[in-house]
Amino acid sequence: MPFLRIQEMSHDFGGLRAVHNYNLEIGLGQIRGLIGPNGAGKTTIFNLITGIYMPTEGEILLDGKKINGLQPHQIASMGVSRTFQNLLLWRHMTVVEHVKMAHYSKISYGLFGAFFGTSKRQREEAEIEEKAYTLLEMMGIRHLSDQVVLNLPYGAQRRVEMARALATEPKILLLDEPTAGMNPEELVQIMDIIRRAHGELGLAILLIEHRMKVVMELCEIIQTLDFGQVIAEGTPKEIQNDPKVIDAYLGKERPI
Amino acid sequence: MRAWIRTSTSAFSQVPLLGWLFGALIAVALEHLVGTPLALALGLPKIPVLFGFVIMLKKPILIPSAILYVLCIYVVPIGVTTRLSISRTNRLAAELFRSPIVISVAVHLALLYAILHMWAGINDYRLLVLKLTLIAIMVTLSLNVINGYMGEFSCSHPGFMALGAYGASVFTVVLFVDDRLFGAAILPPALGPFMFPIALILGGLVASLGALAVAIPSFRTRGDYLAIISLAFMFIVKSLIENLEFVRGPRGLSGQPDWANLPTVFLWTVICVWIINNFVRCTMGKALNAVRDNEMAAEAMTVNTRRTKIVAFLFSAFWAGVAGGLFAHVLGYVNPGTFGIQKLAEVLAMVYFGGLNSVYGAVVGAVSISLLGEVLRPLEIFKWIIIPLLLILVMIFRPTGLIAFKELNVTNLVKPKQNPDEEM
Numbered sequence A: 001m002p003f004l005r006i007q008e009m010s011h012d013f014g015g016l017r018a019v020h021n022y023n024l025e026i027g028l029g030q031i032r033g034l035i036g037p038n039g040a041g042k043t044t045i046f047n048l049i050t051g052i053y054m055p056t057e058g059e060i061l062l063d064g065k066k067i068n069g070l071q072p073h074q075i076a077s078m079g080v081s082r083t084f085q086n087l088l089l090w091r092h093m094t095v096v097e098h099v100k101m102a103h104y105s106k107i108s109y110g111l112f113g114a115f116f117g118t119s120k121r122q123r124e125e126a127e128i129e130e131k132a133y134t135l136l137e138m139m140g141i142r143h144l145s146d147q148v149v150l151n152l153p154y155g156a157q158r159r160v161e162m163a164r165a166l167a168t169e170p171k172i173l174l175l176d177e178p179t180a181g182m183n184p185e186e187l188v189q190i191m192d193i194i195r196r197a198h199g200e201l202g203l204a205i206l207l208i209e210h211r212m213k214v215v216m217e218l219c220e221i222i223q224t225l226d227f228g229q230v231i232a233e234g235t236p237k238e239i240q241n242d243p244k245v246i247d248a249y250l251g252k253e254r255p256i
Numbered sequence B: 001m002r003a004w005i006r007t008s009t010s011a012f013s014q015v016p017l018l019g020w021l022f023g024a025l026i027a028v029a030l031e032h033l034v035g036t037p038l039a040l041a042l043g044l045p046k047i048p049v050l051f052g053f054v055i056m057l058k059k060p061i062l063i064p065s066a067i068l069y070v071l072c073i074y075v076v077p078i079g080v081t082t083r084l085s086i087s088r089t090n091r092l093a094a095e096l097f098r099s100p101i102v103i104s105v106a107v108h109l110a111l112l113y114a115i116l117h118m119w120a121g122i123n124d125y126r127l128l129v130l131k132l133t134l135i136a137i138m139v140t141l142s143l144n145v146i147n148g149y150m151g152e153f154s155c156s157h158p159g160f161m162a163l164g165a166y167g168a169s170v171f172t173v174v175l176f177v178d179d180r181l182f183g184a185a186i187l188p189p190a191l192g193p194f195m196f197p198i199a200l201i202l203g204g205l206v207a208s209l210g211a212l213a214v215a216i217p218s219f220r221t222r223g224d225y226l227a228i229i230s231l232a233f234m235f236i237v238k239s240l241i242e243n244l245e246f247v248r249g250p251r252g253l254s255g256q257p258d259w260a261n262l263p264t265v266f267l268w269t270v271i272c273v274w275i276i277n278n279f280v281r282c283t284m285g286k287a288l289n290a291v292r293d294n295e296m297a298a299e300a301m302t303v304n305t306r307r308t309k310i311v312a313f314l315f316s317a318f319w320a321g322v323a324g325g326l327f328a329h330v331l332g333y334v335n336p337g338t339f340g341i342q343k344l345a346e347v348l349a350m351v352y353f354g355g356l357n358s359v360y361g362a363v364v365g366a367v368s369i370s371l372l373g374e375v376l377r378p379l380e381i382f383k384w385i386i387i388p389l390l391l392i393l394v395m396i397f398r399p400t401g402l403i404a405f406k407e408l409n410v411t412n413l414v415k416p417k418q419n420p421d422e423e424m
Helices: A042-049 A072-077 A095-101 A110-116 A119-139 A154-167 A184-201 A212-218 A236-240 A243-250 B002-012 B017-041 B053-058 B060-084 B086-098 B101-120 B124-149 B157-176 B189-215 B223-243 B262-281 B283-293 B295-300 B305-331 B341-354 B359-375 B377-397 B410-414
Strands: A004-013 A016-026 A031-035 A057-062 A080-082 A172-176 A204-208 A221-226 A229-234
Touching (some): A016 A204, A016 A229, A031 A042, A031 A212, A042 A204, A095 A119, A095 A154, A095 B283, A184 A204, A184 A212, A212 A236, B124 B262, B124 B305, B157 B223, B283 B295, B283 B305, B295 B305
């Protein structure tokens, strides 16, 4: 039984059908890739899964339970976490505060604890902080923990976002172009982190990526999307040689 | 010369908060003892009320005497005592620091109260200014929760204050005062002071209830649009009260019993600062910052943004309401005209002058704007040129306010500033 199953999902923006009859099955411990030209609907699919948009048609099942229509924070606390294409960090907050914030749904001290600083709250905050430091250690950014994210270099910001996504203790991780704008050195590091998240935590990972090197190296199965429809699905090798994929990316060859 | 300034400022940077409080205590005690004779000897009509500024503006010829008075009573005694007692106060602070933090904080607060009490004991005008300043701190801090920490622009705080003021006033006047409108007192007035906290909390709750009218639209709108909704709310509250005959409409409600004395106002201010500071420093309170900086990311990281917004609005309105209740009882009279656009401008000025997202900023903003307002009173119309001008300058050079984005950490505040074992 796959952990996340999407059946015949479609989404319209006004008159435009952005996603058309999309299907996906992904089990724990699998890495899937999602590629396609700009505007193909990849990020829309992520937004549909995480509840930012509600699908016009179709069903999203998480661990057998239907999740379309739930609030994004409810879906997130059920174990779906993500990163964003254009780094949505909280610019005035420090690195460790980012990671602590991702534990929000697990806080149990309530408003009373928040207002009066009860000992239960101190204990819980200390626990969250310790977990946050462990995660930052794993990401190799522990030394930056008290920095405001605005001052960090781009690669470090990407790692903060990844750490934050992992701190929600997800079962499935949606990564939206995690290597965009990175230099080759940072690229190797982030790929290493993705591999570790996959290997050590046993997550299911769904990856949007433009760099073929990354997709080909990490993913077991790749879907290619064009104009909201899956035009090809298969192993990296199959996808690379699929004429439809080549058409979508480079255009049709015109007979001379 | 420059070296001398550097060494003396570095020496003063080692003075713990306790030392400053001791210095200030000695200064106000001195004023009590020799203030009047000194003022007369210097040719001043009486003790300068607000550090001599009012006298300086009224009669420029007295400027040297006023400056001399401030030097003799405040600057020199504070400077000398803090400097001389550095090692002693540091040792004492370290001693206190070893005991539970509550004790240390209580000692500091007791000293602060003693200073304020003695300073305000000189005359009634000082007392009134002090009470209104403390209330301004509460309002500014509560508005900072919305405008600073959550990053929405709320214009409804005068409305919340009005709801709190009227809620608390109706409660106390109906129950404890023989009033023409509401009839004889229901409960014996002796019970009154004990019921006063209940009146204030009730006022706060009424304000919270009103805040729902702004909190619910905040789920769907942000920024300018929410600002307009909150502005509309303020006008609605004002017109509502103006048209309610049972609280005497625009003529205002008077006869509030005189229970808002200095200890009460001080205590409520301390409680307000303590609870708000607790809230904004925990992860649940930091969720406000997450909502401000990026709402979509906050949702994706499991933060319940609706709950966060509604809590922020109700919480902030509650404290504005409590402040409003105190305000009504300090003045013994309240009318809807007070809670209009003028009040809004004043509170917003305090928030943005002092600094967003910071408890220090709220305190600094509230104190400096309220004192400036009083000090510049002799300038009459020019007061309303100078204060806005100052505000513009602050916005140019420090766009987020004087002390923005700084956490108030009580432990660091009461900590000794120097290792007591090493002599300087």
